[in-house]
Amino acid sequence: MEGRVIKSTGSWYVVKTDSEFISARLKGKFKQEDLKLTNPIAVGDWVTLSKEENQETAIISAIHPRENYVIRKSTRKQHFSHIIASNVDQSMLVITMKKPRTSLGFIDRFLVSTESFRIPAILVVNKVDLLEGEDAEDWLLDIHEIYEPLGYQVIEISAINDKDLLDKFHPLLQGKSTLIAGHSGVGKSTLLNKLVPEASQDTKEISGFSAKGVHTTTFAELFPVKGGGDLIDTPGIKEFGILDVEDYELSHYFPEMRKYLGECKYNNCRHINEPGCVVRKKVEEGYIHPYRYQSYLNILNEEDSYR
Ligand code: GDP
Ligand code: ZN
Structure with missing residues (x-):
């Protein structure tokens, strides 16, 4: 079989x-x-x-040979990888401005990770019912303005209030396996409960063995979605890894920097302070968002991370 x-x-x-x-x-x-x-x-x-x-x-x-896979973040010293999920068509990162606040740095690390695995990403802004006032407006505008030009779709939802969640998600999820991720508390379970038929949520109990005493919280699980497609939930997984890359290759996973690939004077340019760096120039000229460039530097400096 x-x-x-x-x-x-x-x-x-x-x-x-x-x-x-x-x-x-x-x-x-x-x-x-x-x-x-x-x-x-x-x-x-x-x-x-x-x-x-x-x-x-x-x-x-x-x-069967995997089309792709996502690994959990581990340290360089470990030299081991734990595959979270494989054969993933796209990913969704659930983010919130409040309760809890998702930092842009976290979003960027997630996107670099999915870029490195060649998996398209969608940002799902949840709890928009909590967004009131100027601060919230600015935050939301930033999210759209920073990420949409890079090719990442941004959708806004309220998992508890939206009556048309299935209609919103159906065209995105149909026929695909979608990895869903996010900080704990952003409303992933609430969303999943609305998109996955109850019968499937129960299958975790009826599989013919007892998982009692087995620590399963860091394992992913795949659920069929109402109307077609599968969601791969990743409970308890805080961060995803990045495929093993040299420092000078990190910018390949930033679409706005990848554009200038090969234009810097040195082809192993890390875009920090090298002479003839085109990426750095584009940051100064405002073509690359300063937040994104800062995230780039932060990831570059994460000595411990598995890259
Ligand atoms: P998870 O840890 O990502 O699975 O988050 P949960 O689904 O358990 O949700 C965490 C809390 O946020 C719960 O109290 C939910 O009721 C609440 N929550 C989820 N979605 C929304 C939303 O759209 N708006 C508001 N205001 N609260 C929400
Ligand atoms: Zn450069």
Whole structure:
């Protein structure tokens, strides 16, 4: 049989096939790809599996090549990667101005991460019902003005108040696997509850094994969406990793800097204070947003991060 992994608890996986949900595991040693991975199988993986004699559980015998994957942030020293999810068509970052406030730096780190995995990103501004006054207007305007010209769609919602949430999300989600992320408290669960049919939310309980005592909060989970598409929830995952890159390559993941690729005097320019730096010049001329440039410098200076 073929199926897609929709949940993982570390050693058991829930796989969705054409006809059922089945608990599956790997047998024996499993051949890893080139990455040093702490988990051989991730949510989103397409796998080949066969039923065990009991007919209730299955053994995974092969994993289909991944189109892409997202890893969790780890440190350089660890040299290991934990795959959060694979075969992701797009990502949505839920952000809020209040309760809690999402910083622009956090948004930028998320976008650099998804750029590095070549996954398009949409910003979902939640809790717009709380946005009143000039400060809020300015913040919202900044979000639109900074991110839309870079190619990131920005949508505004109120997960608790909007009556037309499904209509809003249907055209975005249909036919795609969408990774959804955000700080805790931004309203991800509220949103998910409205987009995912109740029956699917229950499947986490009815899979044929007991996950009791298993720490599952940092594992992703895939849910079908009402009207088509899948959402991959990432509970408890604070930050995503960035694919291994040299310093001078970081700007490739900033679309507004990538534009000037090859124009700086030195082709390994880090755009800090090198002579003949075109990116730096574009910042000074106002073509690159100063916040974004600051985020770029901050990420560049994160010694510890896995890049
Ligand atoms: P999560 O940690 O991202 O899953 O956040 P939750 O879905 O648990 O929501 C955190 C809190 O924010 C809850 O008290 C929700 O009721 C509240 N919340 C969610 N969406 C909205 C919204 O659109 N407006 C307001 N005012 N509160 C919201
Ligand atoms: Zn430069």
